[in-house]
Amino acid sequence: MHGAIVTGVSKGLGEALARLLLARDFRVIGVGRNSSPRLAGGGYRFVACDLGDVAGIDAALEGPFAELAAAKPATVCLINNAASAEPVGVLGHLEAAAIEASLAVNLAAPTVIANRFCRVFVEQVPESRIINVSSGAAQSAIPGASLYSIAKAGLEMLTRSLAAEHRAPGFRAITLRPGIIDTPMQTFIRSQSQELLPSVAMFQDFHASGRLVPPDVVAARIVDRLVTADVDQGRTYSYTEL
Numbered sequence: 607m608h609g610a611i612v613t614g615v616s617k618g619l620g621e622a623l624a625r626l627l628l629a630r631d632f633r634v635i636g637v638g639r640n641s642s643p644r645l646a647g648g649g650y651r652f653v654a655c656d657l658g659d660v661a662g663i664d665a666a667l668e669g670p671f672a673e674l675a676a677a678k679p680a681t682v683c684l685i686n687n688a689a690s691a692e693p694v695g696v697l698g699h700l701e702a703a704a705i706e707a708s709l710a711v712n713l714a715a716p717t718v719i720a721n722r723f724c725r726v727f728v729e730q731v732p733e734s735r736i737i738n739v740s741s742g743a744a745q746s747a748i749p750g751a752s753l754y755s756i757a758k759a760g761l762e763m764l765t766r767s768l769a770a771e772h773r774a775p776g777f778r779a780i781t782l783r784p785g786i787i788d789t790p791m792q793t794f795i796r797s798q799s800q801e802l803l804p805s806v807a808m809f810q811d812f813h814a815s816g817r818l819v820p821p822d823v824v825a826a827r828i829v830d831r832l833v834t835a836d837v838d839q840g841r842t843y844s845y846t847e848l
């Protein structure tokens with residue numbers, strides 16, 4: 607039996623990944639505020655959890671992770687996918703509470719989940735893997751999207767730290783920059799004002815020029831190339847090379 611944990615399964619890339627993994631007979635734990643009506647079946651378990659409530663994550667995941675481990679899976683893959691592009695806004699105009707909330711979902715939550723994953727699976731399961739879903743924004747500053755960029759840069763260091771600290775032969779931690787995907791996150795970003803997001807024209811152009819890739823297409827490449835195939839420990843993968 608193969609297991610997967612996917613965060614942010616209500617829509618977008620996370621929903622597409624969970625759906626495909628279920629179709630390939632993975633046992634899937636979906637984690638998030640909401641599930642999707644398109645996710646069902648005996649192999650699916652949804653764990654309701656607001657990832658902005660960082661202190662509550664361990665309690666929500668403890669039981670489901672232990673149950674999956676007790677079923678003795680041959681492989682387990684965590685995909686830290688959930689993220690929020692909110693709030694947009696230029697530094698100097700952001701509220702402290704919004705800064706805290708953004709970094710909670712996009713950086714603290716995946717770190718807490720990876721921490722629990724290491725405790726439960728890394729030494730116990732023959733092959734375990736963590737895929738941190740990052741963005742080109744980890745490398746390039748995008749005016750108005752600093753919080754998102756800051757968190758993604760930190761998330762990429764989470765991958766490198768996991769790779770440096772855990773030497774179990776079957777363990778891999780990797781980063782994925784998934785390219786530009788036709789999801790609600792892109793709809794949200796391109797509908798912002800120029801004042802809040804000075805770089806909004808770039809996102810409007812991604813859409814207008816037909817460059818957004820359907821989430822099902824991206825999910826299939828991820829499952830084929832990063833979940834079920836060999837990967838290099840600690841490496842950052844871009845969609846274009848999958």
Ligand SMILES: NC(=O)c1ccc[n+]([C@@H]2O[C@H](COP(=O)([O-])OP(=O)(O)OC[C@H]3O[C@@H](n4cnc5c(N)ncnc54)[C@H](OP(=O)(O)O)[C@@H]3O)[C@@H](O)[C@H]2O)c1
Pocket residue numbers: 613614615616617618619620637638639640655656657658659686687688689690711739740741742783784785786787788789790791792
């Ligand atoms: N779309 C792109 O072009 C693009 C480009 C580069 C990187 N990425 C990355 O790809 C990943 C997937 O993005 P996407 O485009 O599919 O985004 P999306 O359409 O906005 O979906 C985000 C998912 O994260 C969940 N989420 C957000 N805040 C949450 C919270 N507080 N607690 C629990 N779940 C929460 C959402 O659930 P709710 O329904 O509860 O909000 C949703 O399921 C993200 O890591 C994103 O940064 C996307």
